[in-house]
Amino acid sequence: MSDIQTRFDALKASKLRLRNTSADERAEKLQTLWDATLARKEDIFKAGAEERGCHKLDIAAELMMLKGEIDFAIKHVGKWMKPEKVKNSMSTMGKRCEIRRQSKGVVLNMAAYNAPTAESFVPMIASIAAGNAMAIKPSELAPISAQIIQEIINGAFSPDEADVFQGGVDVAQELLALPFDHIYYTGGTAVGKIVMKAAADNLASVTLEMGGKNPVIIDETAKLENAATKLAWGRVMNAGQVCIAPDYAIVHDSVKEEFQTLIAAKINELYNSDGAGLEQSAYVPRMINDRHTQRVKALIDDAIKKGAKVICGGSANIKDNYIEPTILTDVTEDMEIMQEEVFGPVLCVVGYKNREEVLDLIAPRTNSLAFYVYSTNDDNIEYFLKNTSSGSAVVNNNCVQSGTNPRLPFGGIGNSGQGRIGGYEGFKTMSNERSVVHQPLDRFRDFLIQLPPYSERYNNIIMKALK
Ligand code: NAD
Numbered sequence: 069m070s071d072i073q074t075r076f077d078a079l080k081a082s083k084l085r086l087r088n089t090s091a092d093e094r095a096e097k098l099q100t101l102w103d104a105t106l107a108r109k110e111d112i113f114k115a116g117a118e119e120r121g122c123h124k125l126d127i128a129a130e131l132m133m134l135k136g137e138i139d140f141a142i143k144h145v146g147k148w149m150k151p152e153k154v155k156n157s158m159s160t161m162g163k164r165c166e167i168r169r170q171s172k173g174v175v176l177n178m179a180a181y182n183a184p185t186a187e188s189f190v191p192m193i194a195s196i197a198a199g200n201a202m203a204i205k206p207s208e209l210a211p212i213s214a215q216i217i218q219e220i221i222n223g224a225f226s227p228d229e230a231d232v233f234q235g236g237v238d239v240a241q242e243l244l245a246l247p248f249d250h251i252y253y254t255g256g257t258a259v260g261k262i263v264m265k266a267a268a269d270n271l272a273s274v275t276l277e278m279g280g281k282n283p284v285i286i287d288e289t290a291k292l293e294n295a296a297t298k299l300a301w302g303r304v305m306n307a308g309q310v311c312i313a314p315d316y317a318i319v320h321d322s323v324k325e326e327f328q329t330l331i332a333a334k335i336n337e338l339y340n341s342d343g344a345g346l347e348q349s350a351y352v353p354r355m356i357n358d359r360h361t362q363r364v365k366a367l368i369d370d371a372i373k374k375g376a377k378v379i380c381g382g383s384a385n386i387k388d389n390y391i392e393p394t395i396l397t398d399v400t401e402d403m404e405i406m407q408e409e410v411f412g413p414v415l416c417v418v419g420y421k422n423r424e425e426v427l428d429l430i431a432p433r434t435n436s437l438a439f440y441v442y443s444t445n446d447d448n449i450e451y452f453l454k455n456t457s458s459g460s461a462v463v464n465n466n467c468v469q470s471g472t473n474p475r476l477p478f479g480g481i482g483n484s485g486q487g488r489i490g491g492y493e494g495f496k497t498m499s500n501e502r503s504v505v506h507q508p509l510d511r512f513r514d515f516l517i518q519l520p521p522y523s524e525r526y527n528n529i530i531m532k533a534l535k
Contacts, residue, residue, distance in 0.1 A: 072239070076246045078228040079174045079201040086229065087171040087199045091146035097196045097225070098145070101189065102138045104224035105131065108216055112185055115212040120182075120306060121354035121389070130186045133471030137190055140474035140491055141197045148197065148495045151504070158533065162513035164506040169499035171199035172273065173249035178205045178240060178263065180255040181356050182309040182411075184213035186471065191252045191275075192230065194494030200250075201229055205243055207255075208236040209356050241266075248272050250498065254311075256409075257483055275487030275497055278480055279409045281315040282438040283430050284466065285452055286327055287423070288320040290442040294464070296330035299415065300338055302466040304393045307353040308364075308413040312438040314466050315409060316399065316416040318426050324419045328397055331415070332380035335393045346381075347390055354389040355412060361389045364412030367405040371396050371416070374403045379417070401432070423448060427455055435482030440466045459484055 089097075105112070109131060116127035151166040175195045179187035188204050195202045204221065206214035211234075218232040233239055244251070244266035253263045254277040267274045286295055302314050319327050339349045346352050355361040365384040368391075372378065381394030391412050399406055399416040406416065420426050430436075439458035443449050449463055459480040460469045470478050474491030487497055507514060517526045 070242065072233060072242050073246070075227060075231050075233070076174070076203065076243075076248075079203060079231060082201050082228040083171070083173045086201055087173075089199055091149050094145050094149075094197055094199065095142045097229075098138050098142050098193060100224045101192065101196065101220075102135065104220045105134060105185070105189065108220055111216050112213070115184075115210070115216055118212055119184075119210050120309065120356055121352070122306065123351055123353075126306065126353070127185075130183050130471075133186050134189050134193070136471065137193045137474055137490065137494075141193050141495070144492065145197045145495070148492055149199075160505065162508065164508070166504050166506075168502045168504055169198065169496065170502055172498060172500050174201045174203065175250045175252060175498060176203045176205065176243055176246075176248040177252045178243070178255065179207055180311075181207035181209035182306060182311070184210040185217065187254045187277075188217045188232075190471070191254075191489060191494070191498075194489060194498045195252075197495045198498035200498055202231075203243065203248070204230070204232045205240055206232065206234065208234070245269075250274070252487075252489075252497075253277065260485070275489065276480070276485040277311070277478075277487075277489070278437070278483065278485040279311040279411065280436045280480070280484040281406075281409055281433040282312060282436045282440065282458070283433070283456075284314040284317040284440040284442065285426055286317055286319040286323065287441070287443040287445060287448050288322045289445040289448065290320075290323065290327075291444065291464070292323055292327050293330055293334075295442040296327060296334045297338070298466055300331050300334035300393075303415045304335065304339060304352060304413050305467065307355050307391065309353075309356065309360075309411050310467065312460070312467055312470050313411075314415060314438075314440055315436075316406065316418060318418050318420050318429050321419045321421055324397070324417065328379045328395060328417060331395055335380060335395075339393065346392060347385065347388075352390075352393065352413075355391055356389070358386055358389060360412070361386050361391060364391050364410065364414060367408070367410060367412075368394060368396065368414060371399055371403040371405045375400065376403060376405075376416070381414070406433075423451055426452065430456055435480070435484055437480045437484035438462070438466070438469070457481055 113124040113127050116122035151168045154165045177191045188206050206217050214234050221230050221232045247270040250273045251267050252275045257278045260276045260278045339352050340346050376396040376399045379395035381392040383392045394414040397417040436458045439461040441452045462469050477488035477493035478490045479488040
């Protein structure tokens, strides 16, 4: 028997024990997770700096997300666990109906590389709150973080409650072949399809947290300098390796030139305030590896070759995994950069004349994870919100909807994913919603009129109900 199978069996053996833990016990486990994570905060900061050149405060924001989720779950887990009484219908009159949210059992969490601690632990918070055992497969592209995650979990939990499986595609595939009760996946769409197919073999439920091309609309009424500032930050943060990062901007022709000038200036103002150059900035992170650096550089070069204009940036230092923050304009559909998620610090700009045209521009990339609109015209804002779909949307800001408020469920739609995480929705994702009907046994409420041979009374009741 393989090591992975043995460790999976240990998790499975705790299924009922963990399901029957009290709210206090779960709250204690959540607190333990936070304490163990906080104790390694300096190592987590260092890992973020070594793996992606991130500033300590950017990684601290990832930990803030965890703290917010943990505090919220500790406060509410008792309430979430209580059976929810529901009203009766005509057909359940006299009975007692309730929903019980029970743990699914053993959950597999497969994470991406771009926010390794949050991607490993946010689903785990929901999983603990719901009383599950969890296997975490961190990304092999962030190995320093993966090792810290392993040490945190091994130190804080017994291996039959939570276990970490480090490794690459081979480990992921061995895990996917096991009969987990739920698979929570964060990563690209291509692998998401592999995960969903594997889940089908065991009929496991899935949550898919994927990415895509997130549009930003800037209409003719937008506060341009405000938009440019927020978008410069939203696109350069984590070197663009953020699932909800703005990917391409659709800007009204009347303000396009001014917006482009402003965002180029803002990138310089925010990330080159000492004039030493963007590449030297402590705030401009790095791509995760040379493969991804080359991938993003190739997207820039292909776009330029096919006629895109460089407003700022465009260069790279492959050896240092550095992509210069870049704004490309007059980008067209035949360019590869419009076909795939950039996941790098490059914002593409496309112009538009009327709002109907915006819908046509978005149509080939519908169902994004995030959607942003910058406007001061309520009618335009509503038009864009009503005629597009995405996992989340923000008006006059970006990247503020994930991990910031546990009351806002997070997730995608279609190509960008399915299922929700965060707060109560995360708890529900990790739970089986079991409908329970209690039949009182007194003679007034416990009767079976629906048995054959059918009576005239039964016939009359049904015919009346159908009217
Ligand atoms: P990825 O798909 O390459 O890898 C994700 C996980 O899948 C890793 O653990 C990896 O080991 C595993 N994996 C890779 N190939 C596999 C295969 N053939 N079979 C089985 N498992 C395999 O993703 P990535 O490059 O690490 O992350 C970037 C993507 O993640 C982007 O698309 C981004 O938008 C998305 N993302 C989404 C969210 C969200 O919450 N929606 C958050 C972060 C990242």
